[in-house]
Amino acid sequence: MKFPSRRSMAMVLSATALGTVLMSPAFAQTVNITILGIGDIYNFAEEDGRGGMARLNAVARAERANNPNMIYVFDGDMLSPSILSGFDKGQNMIDLANIVPFDIAVPGNHEFDFGTDNFLEKVAASNFPWAAVNITNADGSPVDGLGGTMMKEFEGISVALVPLAQDTTPEVTSSGDLIFLGTVETGIAAANAAREAGADIVIGVVQTDQSNDRLLISSGAFDVIMSGDDHSYATSYDGRTAYVETSIDGRFLSPVDLIVTIGEKRGERDVTWVPNFRFIDTANVEPDPESQVLVDAFQTQLDESLNIEIGATTGALDSRRNVVRGEESAMGNLIADALRWATGADVALANGGGIRADRTYDAGMVLTRRDILTELPFGNATVLTELPGSQILAALENGVSRVEDGSGRFPQVSGMSYVYDPSAPAGSRIVMVMIGDAELDLNKVYSLATNDFVLGGGDGYSALGGGNVLINTGNGNLMANDVIDYVIELGGIHSVVEGRIKTVGNN
Numbered sequence: 001m002k003f004p005s006r007r008s009m010a011m012v013l014s015a016t017a018l019g020t021v022l023m024s025p026a027f028a029q030t031v032n033i034t035i036l037g038i039g040d041i042y043n044f045a046e047e048d049g050r051g052g053m054a055r056l057n058a059v060a061r062a063e064r065a066n067n068p069n070m071i072y073v074f075d076g077d078m079l080s081p082s083i084l085s086g087f088d089k090g091q092n093m094i095d096l097a098n099i100v101p102f103d104i105a106v107p108g109n110h111e112f113d114f115g116t117d118n119f120l121e122k123v124a125a126s127n128f129p130w131a132a133v134n135i136t137n138a139d140g141s142p143v144d145g146l147g148g149t150m151m152k153e154f155e156g157i158s159v160a161l162v163p164l165a166q167d168t169t170p171e172v173t174s175s176g177d178l179i180f181l182g183t184v185e186t187g188i189a190a191a192n193a194a195r196e197a198g199a200d201i202v203i204g205v206v207q208t209d210q211s212n213d214r215l216l217i218s219s220g221a222f223d224v225i226m227s228g229d230d231h232s233y234a235t236s237y238d239g240r241t242a243y244v245e246t247s248i249d250g251r252f253l254s255p256v257d258l259i260v261t262i263g264e265k266r267g268e269r270d271v272t273w274v275p276n277f278r279f280i281d282t283a284n285v286e287p288d289p290e291s292q293v294l295v296d297a298f299q300t301q302l303d304e305s306l307n308i309e310i311g312a313t314t315g316a317l318d319s320r321r322n323v324v325r326g327e328e329s330a331m332g333n334l335i336a337d338a339l340r341w342a343t344g345a346d347v348a349l350a351n352g353g354g355i356r357a358d359r360t361y362d363a364g365m366v367l368t369r370r371d372i373l374t375e376l377p378f379g380n381a382t383v384l385t386e387l388p389g390s391q392i393l394a395a396l397e398n399g400v401s402r403v404e405d406g407s408g409r410f411p412q413v414s415g416m417s418y419v420y421d422p423s424a425p426a427g428s429r430i431v432m433v434m435i436g437d438a439e440l441d442l443n444k445v446y447s448l449a450t451n452d453f454v455l456g457g458g459d460g461y462s463a464l465g466g467g468n469v470l471i472n473t474g475n476g477n478l479m480a481n482d483v484i485d486y487v488i489e490l491g492g493i494h495s496v497v498e499g500r501i502k503t504v505g506n507n
């Protein structure tokens with residue numbers, strides 16, 4: 001910081017001969033503080049030899065050994081979503097994080113996917129403190145077990161950690177009665193308060209999207225911001241604020257060394273610093289052996305959990321390639337219904353090409369978690385958007401535009417039905433669309449659930465873009481977990497082919 005805070009000045013004024021010696025330029029003191037940030041870790045295991053908790057723990061352990069002035073922060077999202085977390089509600093991530101504990105952890109939106117009680121249970125099970133300056137109980141009182149700004153001292157340098165959650169959390173997950181105060185204004189106020197209280201360095205630990213990050217940076221209230229939520233890796237420094245967007249699943253890490261100098265300016269204590277960003281591709285990191293033992297155990301547990309039965313199907317199911325890509329399928333109906341159930345959407349659309357097991361199930365057969373994961377192997381997220389009927393019509397036109405080629409875009413649907421003419425030219429095949437019992441209104445806005453691949457324009461679905469996205473990729477559940485939960489909720493599978501999709505001539 002450029003200007004000494006009130007407290008640093010007071011310290012100088014009250015300093016004795018020793019202080020005078022320390023403050024003289026010839027004795028300017030340098031302190032190296034390392035900050036390692038991570039967030040959005042969903043999978044305990046590595047993926048393609050990169051990321052995962054064993055590699056993350058190895059890096060954190062090494063950084064801590066290398067510099068006692070090390071701050072290890074978690075900027076949100078670990079309890080969900082993953083296949084194992086769908087089963088153990090995130091305990092696997094807590095157990096692994098406990099091996100090399102964070103100094104502070106801020107809850108991301110996904111921390112509340114299994115409800116507030118589960119989050120607070122996991123907080124209690126953590127060997128590290130959770131905190132957020134902008135989460136309160138409904139009556140405004142602090143949440144038990146959740147801290148606020150944390151002050152740390154390193155060789156005379158006072159550092160404030162300001163933990164900040166995303167204020168849209170209640171809209172995208174199950175945070176119950178908890179109140180999320182405005183991310184940007186509450187964060188800036190807390191940073192300013194920390195500065196007033198004497199912090200030399202103010203570090204934001206934030207689970208916020210990049211538009212909020214930019215506002216936090218431009219406020220100048222923070223020296224360093226470690227940010228999650230966007231699933232991307234980035235660093236920046238504008239001469240005032242050092243910034244790291246902390247990647248996903250621990251794939252890429254960027255420890256920041258702050259080279260802090262305590263000097264003197266016009267007779268007053270003067271703290272300055274420069275950031276030194278390092279880059280670690282975890283593909284080059286040897287996994288932490290202690291953590292790897294636990295990772296292997298969780299891999300076994302995951303494998304066993306997939307054999308767990310979730311419910312019997314009353315009718316036959318069909319996910320053969322030509323069926324899910326060419327006609328209404330009971331498996332397609334199950335998946336689309338689960339998307340709609342999980343989001344409360346008016347309608348849902350599942351691309352047939354995303355349904356992969358290519359098999360049949362006899363009536364009475366009991367399905368396991370593995371069966372659903374085999375049908376939906378891509379790890380796609382359930383998303384929700386709002387669109388006018390005209391765009392839903394355009395999406396359906398895209399969906400049936402290449403049905404003669406067996407294209408994966410073929411739309412399995414829920415909450416709606418449609419009739420199409422496969423012999424008409426592509427782009428004008430849809431003959432009729434019903435939303436529930438009413439005809440599609442081109443001007444009416446509907447909520448539509450689908451997966452993140454389709455919403456992102458995959459399989460030609462650009463018509464679904466540009467709407468008001470209520471649940472995006474970063475906020476969505478795993479689609480496979482939604483289907484598993486739906487089957488458990490219903491106590492079985494009752495999906496049948498019931499006339500949701502018809503062709504001209506057989507309607």
Ligand SMILES: [Zn+2]
Nearest residue numbers: 077108109229
């Ligand atoms: Zn998030």
